[in-house]
Amino acid sequence: MSIYRQSSVMSQRAPPLLSVHPSRALVDEKFQVLVENLPPGCPVTVHSLHQSEDNDYWEAYGHYVSNQRGTVSVSEDLSFGGTYSGKESMGLLWSLRPVPGSRKGLRLRKMNVCAPMLVTISVYMGHEGFRDQRPLASTLTERWYMAPGVKRVVVKERGVRGTLFIPPGPGPFPGILDMWGGGGGLVEYRSALLASRGFASLALEYLSPEKVRSADLEFTYFETAFSIIQEHPLVLPDRVGLLGLSLGSLVSFYLAAESSTVKPTCIVAVSSNYSLSRTKTIPGFHDDLINYYDKVRVDENNHHIWKGIGMALFNEPTKVDVGKINCPMLLISGCDDQNWPAVETVEDISRTMRSVGKDRLLTRVDYPGAGHLIEPPYSPHFRATNFMLHTQNEKVILKWGGETKPHSDAQEDSWQKILCFLEQHLYCSPSVRAKM
Amino acid sequence: MDRKQCYVKLSVQPTRGLMDEKFIILVQNAFPGSEVTVHALHKCEDGHSWEAFAHYNADTAGTVNVSQDCSLGGTYSGVEPMGLLWSLKPVPGSKPGLRMRKKNIEIPMEVLISVYRGHLTKGFLDQAPLAGVLVERWYMAPGVRRIPITDDGLTATLFLPSGPGPFPGLLDLWGGGGQLVEYRAALLASNGIAALALDYLTCSYTMETRKLVDNQYFEKAYKVLQQHPQIIGSRIGMMGLSLGTSMTLKMAVYSQVMKLSCVVCISGSHVQPVDGSLEDMLKLFTLNSHKTRTNEENQMIWRDLLLPIPTDPSLKVDLGRIQCPLLVVVGEDDQNWPAGDSAADMKEMMEQAGNSHLLTLLSYPDAGHLIEPPYTPHARASVFRAVQTREKVTSLWGGQTLAHARAQEDAWRKTLVFLKENLYGSTNSSATTFTNL
Numbered sequence: 001m002s003i004y005r006q007s008s009v010m011s012q013r014a015p016p017l018l019s020v021h022p023s024r025a026l027v028d029e030k031f032q033v034l035v036e037n038l039p040p041g042c043p044v045t046v047h048s049l050h051q052s053e054d055n056d057y058w059e060a061y062g063h064y065v066s067n068q069r070g071t072v073s074v075s076e077d078l079s080f081g082g083t084y085s086g087k088e089s090m091g092l093l094w095s096l097r098p099v100p101g102s103r104k105g106l107r108l109r110k111m112n113v114c115a116p117m118l119v120t121i122s123v124y125m126g127h128e129g130f131r132d133q134r135p136l137a138s139t140l141t142e143r144w145y146m147a148p149g150v151k152r153v154v155v156k157e158r159g160v161r162g163t164l165f166i167p168p169g170p171g172p173f174p175g176i177l178d179m180w181g182g183g184g185g186l187v188e189y190r191s192a193l194l195a196s197r198g199f200a201s202l203a204l205e206y207l208s209p210e211k212v213r214s215a216d217l218e219f220t221y222f223e224t225a226f227s228i229i230q231e232h233p234l235v236l237p238d239r240v241g242l243l244g245l246s247l248g249s250l251v252s253f254y255l256a257a258e259s260s261t262v263k264p265t266c267i268v269a270v271s272s273n274y275s276l277s278r279t280k281t282i283p284g285f286h287d288d289l290i291n292y293y294d295k296v297r298v299d300e301n302n303h304h305i306w307k308g309i310g311m312a313l314f315n316e317p318t319k320v321d322v323g324k325i326n327c328p329m330l331l332i333s334g335c336d337d338q339n340w341p342a343v344e345t346v347e348d349i350s351r352t353m354r355s356v357g358k359d360r361l362l363t364r365v366d367y368p369g370a371g372h373l374i375e376p377p378y379s380p381h382f383r384a385t386n387f388m389l390h391t392q393n394e395k396v397i398l399k400w401g402g403e404t405k406p407h408s409d410a411q412e413d414s415w416q417k418i419l420c421f422l423e424q425h426l427y428c429s430p431s432v433r434a435k436m
Numbered sequence: 437m438d439r440k441q442c443y444v445k446l447s448v449q450p451t452r453g454l455m456d457e458k459f460i461i462l463v464q465n466a467f468p469g470s471e472v473t474v475h476a477l478h479k480c481e482d483g484h485s486w487e488a489f490a491h492y493n494a495d496t497a498g499t500v501n502v503s504q505d506c507s508l509g510g511t512y513s514g515v516e517p518m519g520l521l522w523s524l525k526p527v528p529g530s531k532p533g534l535r536m537r538k539k540n541i542e543i544p545m546e547v548l549i550s551v552y553r554g555h556l557t558k559g560f561l562d563q564a565p566l567a568g569v570l571v572e573r574w575y576m577a578p579g580v581r582r583i584p585i586t587d588d589g590l591t592a593t594l595f596l597p598s599g600p601g602p603f604p605g606l607l608d609l610w611g612g613g614g615q616l617v618e619y620r621a622a623l624l625a626s627n628g629i630a631a632l633a634l635d636y637l638t639c640s641y642t643m644e645t646r647k648l649v650d651n652q653y654f655e656k657a658y659k660v661l662q663q664h665p666q667i668i669g670s671r672i673g674m675m676g677l678s679l680g681t682s683m684t685l686k687m688a689v690y691s692q693v694m695k696l697s698c699v700v701c702i703s704g705s706h707v708q709p710v711d712g713s714l715e716d717m718l719k720l721f722t723l724n725s726h727k728t729r730t731n732e733e734n735q736m737i738w739r740d741l742l743l744p745i746p747t748d749p750s751l752k753v754d755l756g757r758i759q760c761p762l763l764v765v766v767g768e769d770d771q772n773w774p775a776g777d778s779a780a781d782m783k784e785m786m787e788q789a790g791n792s793h794l795l796t797l798l799s800y801p802d803a804g805h806l807i808e809p810p811y812t813p814h815a816r817a818s819v820f821r822a823v824q825t826r827e828k829v830t831s832l833w834g835g836q837t838l839a840h841a842r843a844q845e846d847a848w849r850k851t852l853v854f855l856k857e858n859l860y861g862s863t864n865s866s867a868t869t870f871t872n873l
Contacts, residue, residue: 014860015602015668017628023577024452037860118578122599138599140579147451148546149570169446169550169568198445236443427443428465 016070018123018137026196027117027143027189028377028415030089033074035123035137038066045082045130046074048092049120056106058096058380060084063127072123081127084405092121093143093378094408105386105397108379113192114152116142143378145189147196152188155202160225162204163188164232165195171234174241174265174426176201177226181246181271182286183387184208190243193376197419199426200235201243202228206251207282218281219259222251226262238265239426243418245270246340246372247285250320253349254280257324266425267329268418271342271372274320274349275313288313290392303384303399310341314348322349323356330363330421332414334370338401342372365417367410371402377412444472446551446567452544454626455573455619456810456848458517461502463551466494466566473510473552474502475560476520478545480536486524486813488512491555500551509555512838520549521573521811522841528558533819533830536812541622542582544572573811575619577626582618585632588656591639593618594632594664595625601666603630604673604697604859607657611678614638614823620675623809627852629859630667632657636683636714637823648715654683655693671859675700675851678773678805682708682717685753688760698858699758700851702765703805705778706753707742718824735817735832737771745774745781755782756789763796763854765847767803771834775805798850803843804835810845 017036025031033046047061062079064072075089084091098106110117122138124130146152149168155161163186167173176199178191184207191201204225230237242264244252249269254276255262277284288309295308331349333342343366353359367374373382387398402410445464453459466472475489490507492500503517512519526534538545550565576582579598586592593616597603606629608621614637621631634657636649662669674696676684681704688699690710709716720742727740746752755762764782766775779797786792800807806815820831835843 015604017856017860018599019628022450022453022457023626024572024574025450029450120579135600139577140598142452142578144452147570148572149548149568168570170564170566174443196451198447423445427445 016123016136018121018139020121020139020141023139024116024142024144026147027145027193027379028197030075031141032089033092033121035064035066035072036070038070038072040066040068040070042066042070042125043127044072044136045124045127046072046092047122047124047130047135048096049122050096050108050117052106052108053111054106056102057099058108059099060092060095060097061130062088062091090378090408090412093119094380094411095404096380105384107382107385109187110145110189111187113145113188116144118142145192145196150192150195152192155228157228158224160204160221160228162186162202162225163191164200164202164229165191166200166232166234167195167198171200172236173198173200173234174239174422175199175229175232175235176241176243176422176426177222177229177264178203179206179222179242179244179248179251181248182207190376194243194422199422200229200232207247219251219254222255223259223261226255226264240264241266241268241422241426243268243270245374246273247282249273250276250285251282253320253322253325256327257320257322264327266327266421267325268332268421269329270332270374270414271337271340272331272333272345272349273310273340273342274322274345275310275316276318276320278316278318280318299399301384301397303397304387305338305399307338307341311344314341314344319348323352323358325353325358325361328361328363328421328425330418331365332374332418333364333366334372334374334402334407334410335366335368336370336401336403336407337372338399339372363421365414367406367414369403369406370410371407372400373402374407374410374414377408377415379411381407381411444551444566446549446569448549448569448571451569452572452574454577455545455575455623455812456627458503458811459571460517461520461549463492463494463500463502463567464498466498466500466551468494468496468498470494470498470553471555472500472566473554473556474500474520475550475552475556475565476524477548477550477560478524480545481539482534484530484534485527486536487527487560488520488523488525489556489560490516490519510557518811518841518845521547522813522844523837524813533817535806535815535818537617538575538619541575541619544574547571547573575622575626580622580625582622585660586640587660589639589641590653590657590660591616591635591641592632592657592660593621594630594660595621596630596666597625597628601630602668603628603666604671604855605630605632605661605664605667606672606855606859607631607654607661607674607684608633609636609674609676609680609683611680612637612822612824613820620809624855629673629855630661630664632661637679648713648718650713651686651691654687655691658687658691658694670695671697673698673700673855673859675702676704677702677807678704679717681705683714685755685758686710688762689753689755689757696760698761698763698855700763700765700854702807702847703767703770703773703775705742705773705775706755706782707745707751707774707778708753710750710753722824731832733817733830735830736820737832739771739774743774743777745777752781755785756791758786758791758794761794761796761854761858763851764798765807765851766797766799767805767807767835767840767843768799768801769803769834769836769839770805771832772805796854798847800839800843800847802836802839804840805833806835807840807844807847810841810848812844814840814844
């Protein structure tokens, strides 16, 4: 932080006071950003800056005008422009985007969940050209994926690789098997946040570049992972659910429909996919992708749209037989998903469930204007990002879809619905409690 | 395991808060109407365990909201959102006379909040709770910088708020126990004020030379603030508690070097040899030590040492000469200093001199001497080693827990308003009005 020499003029004028409450929060909690002690009717820009673990800089900002008391409240006042507009208490986070001059196709994902995401909130004088000045004030705020007392346990047993997050307290807790999509790797942050909300959650690694072709990616891998959760002394074995995004949702549907050992209490599927490959393995799924790659459209920005592959796979007979699923399911989709026909998939699943009289098990939420990557709230939206096609050793830019504002609203709303659904089915449903 | 059991959910928001921030504790999924006990456990840096607990009945939805519901008993009763912190007491079997004070403010105070079935009053560690949540309470906000200051023979720590500044500054003085006590200054910096915690009784100069500091020591501390590139030299205040009030008033009225924007005096007095130093101040106490009383529990009562308030002007700071706004905070059950009597005399002096518009007086019935930042436990008496006597006694501070807790919360909030108005506001000298609270 530079130290500026104060001018004698500055020492007479009262400095503005910038505060963020709470200054340390969980990632899914709201904050209030307040600027006080400004002159009345003063145009200012409130700005957020974050340096990612990859050392890219992300920023967001809103233009405001102070009221008669010289106050700007981001929660209550209107932004007149910037990276967001209108009354948006969390706009400084969800509208974060790479600063001008950054590399292309970036995606912001926290890999080290034991440390918080640090965001610097600043206030500048004026609207146009605010960047050329030094800030009037700035403050640091922490956004955490892990609540205090959450335990992080590395899992490496029976061939299964992942990280288990256990909530604080004596337990026992309901469990969740948490699976991301075809991008692979070990992504911990959603599980860390679920544990902060009372669920023992296993973030499962099931796709890493070296292991794409290994035999352990048949569905027994996932059955073993599920039983590892069930058998944990702090987990309630009859209250374990599945949470899957994209390819993860395919795994969830298949396990629930076909596995003799996995009986999930409930399923949350985000950006659903139920097109199983003929070989019924994950590598088989990737083979399908390659075989159908002629169905990929490339838009004017050279971004790859995979939705066509999914549409073509609808004609294959190897869809998961979802009619065999017997547990409640919450299906979350974005109507502007360019990566996979999630809405069409959910439509077909709904028809199937209705035909076997099980539609009471289904809760379906389709979000207009949202894309494929529906993640925990207040994280930035990515319309298209870099993606490594490991089988081809080729880097492309995949189009996920969605417009920032409706996508961010979808993330906020769907997270609440997911937590509520999980609480209802994994903790205690109000209707199940003793009648008075 | 009872499969039909409703698994109780306990949540605290926020789980990481500043020491002066409130939290909301929610118990959900309990059986409707069932009895539960919400419990707090804290192990302080000295290794002592502190606990608080309250009895609630879940409502028809199976919920208990500590901020809204009534505690039916425990270490507090009634609707008390922060009762689990301010009513913390040493666990049974602890040694007497304990006082909770954080030394290392770079790490948080950790409190384990748990919920138990039934209305329990003891044996919490022998029973499994239904749920537990770990809560962090911080004196330092993210981005606040802690800078030890040893230049010019000072023993001090400067806390700078987050951001480029420049910020208004404050000199922060504690009382006769000495030591370098940092937590209030850290919390002030977390609220936007650059604060310098100053050790003036057990500082390295005194420890090495066996001599007490002179008045210039305080002026040097002021200059550190005034000359700092991130501090606004024309916006510096001073705050003192107990003996710290004595030095604060002396400097505010008589120092030629210090030009203070405002002054806060907590649980103190203006009675002192006006032309004297810290040493003369302490000699006055020794001279009057025969006025010390002890109660039935053998606790020392020192409030009479400066009574009666003298009429001789050389024995008290001339408040008629103070030129900046002054906030005076008094606990009416203060057994350690005659803060109430002094405040009344100060007010009269100012009314006669015509500058009483500068005075804001906050007087709290049943509050004791140690009026500190909120939501920390109240000590009615504790083991104390006064720097001059060097003996360990039990000092009676006074105050009733509930009233004292309320006083701490109210006084801190109003102190922050006062400081912000006078250090951040426009440069008009006037007493603070709390109409905008």
